[in-house]
Amino acid sequence: MRWVVSSQVVGGRAYATASIEESAAAAAALNEQAGAWRALAVSFAAAPLTLQGQRAGAALCPAMTSGTSGVHPDAGGGVHVALPYERLRERCEDHARVCRDVAGQAEHAAELLIRAYSLYSExxxxxxxxxxxxxxxxxxxxxxxxxxxxxxxxxxxxxxxxxxxxxxxxxxxxxxxxxxxxxxxxxxxxxxGGVGPVRGLRSTDEVNGAATGVARVTAPLYALVQGDTLTVRQVESRTDVVREAHSVADALENLRRLGEERLGKIDLDSGLEHGTIAIQEYRAADGSSSWLVTIPGTDGKPDSPFGWPQNVELMSDDGERRMHAASARMVVEAMERAGIGADEPVALVGHSQGGIVAAAIASDMADRFAIDHVVTAGSPVANHPIPDRTWVTSVEVGDELVAALDGAPNPASDTWLTVRGEVAAVGDGDVAPTVTQDGACVPGTGAGEARPFAWANVADSQGDKQISHWLKYHQAAYRHATDLGSPALDRHEEHFRDVIDGKLVATTYWQGRMVDARTLAPGAPPGMTGVADAIGGGR
Missing domain, CATH: 1.10.287 (Helix Hairpins)
Structure with a gap:
């Protein structure tokens, strides 16, 4: 048994009303034809029963009963020819099966069209x-x-x-x-949050309001456990963990490599440890720079700025509280020390807590950085006040739970697109067809051949059901959405490529640690951001 993901694209529309109407009419026509083919299949399936009834009604005729032909004494010496009932039955069943297959293909084509164009998303x-x-x-x-x-x-x-x-x-x-x-x-x-059942119906940010109250208690308590001072330093990698990227799919793969390497899920011999992000500079032909920041999720280490309590702060409806989270402060400081200019385009890509950090920075640091595109995977960011100028591409999986922790669906706008994936199990022999980078179609096998582009395979997912919050499930969801040929997704991909246009000139890695300020030696190197610097005077 293997696991697959089928996707639906919501938001990110760039279609004219006429285009939507034409696509909806095409889907309706396909479904109508599917109904006609199914009705024909029913007729063919019923025909053998009718023939059998006629045959049984002539029980006194030996030729009819036996299904053979020959000279009959009452036929004046003529030949009595019997219908080939068995062959007719087989042919009718074959026709019924073909009609059902055609109906299924028409329904599947309508479904793919509906998914690709988000026809019923509203x-x-x-x-x-x-x-x-x-x-x-x-x-x-x-x-x-x-x-x-x-x-x-x-x-x-x-x-x-x-x-x-x-x-x-x-x-x-x-x-x-x-x-x-x-x-x-x-x-x-x-x-x-003390909102109550009735007042809660008037908004969608109940989780964020409650997070603000909870964070007031948990943040100072956790600072006592972890330490109250953030240290950020540049570190070296022995291998190219985060490689050159020119698409959202590339960026997600780099995010997976960095996240799983620092968690010990894979071994790339990089020497990188937990609490590490990557910052890449791209240089365009005109000499201008753009940046891609890769932010993995929670690692839960005792001295990591990406601990569990930081998630609560990041989910706050208070901008200052969000930016007080150690993970957000670490990424901002690394971005500043990497040399990102205020007017240089930036794309942020993050998984889980990393995606919440990206949304918080886009929401609260718009006066410091030009955040043009944010990519989140499995991140509850529906209520973050991300400016309209920032494009958002979110990937969520239905049963992962984490993406639903915001208590609301993501906004659906021209600049905010969400890929929603649903996980299912298929047989080991079923392989879905895929589209290569040069546009070539690779056929599938088994059920994947019968229903082309119905789903995308999850890498290394043989065996029992796993938690679908692993990034490989989001990658499969995005891959299936890409295979659907969604114009909205293509538009977001094009925008992402435009943001990081150019050649990769540098990749730097930055590591954060939480320490007790009392343990720092006098004259400690730069890169120390204490609690007081993050709220109040530091901002």
């Missing part, structure tokens, strides 16, 4: 929002009952999935409750 967003609000209201009004119901769903999903898989696997609990994740988060956040 209706789906409205429905999603309504479901979220209902779940949120119920959660805030009846928290005990909802918790019991959600727990029962989760347990039931885990048991059912584990039985089907042949061993215990709690990941199926997330799959069973995925449809309610955002509503549940918003409802419980409304309780924590």
């Amino acid at each position: 209706a789906e967003l409205t429905t999603t929002r309504l479901v979220d609000e209902l779940v949120q209201f119920a959660t805030a009004a009846f928290p005990g009952h909802v918790a019991l119901a959600a727990g029962s769903l989760a347990v039931g999903g885990a048991i059912g999935g584990s039985l089907a898989e042949g061993g215990p696997n709690g990941m199926y609990a997330l799959e069973a409750t995925a449809w309610a994740h955002e509503g549940l988060m918003a409802g419980f956040a409304a309780l924590v």
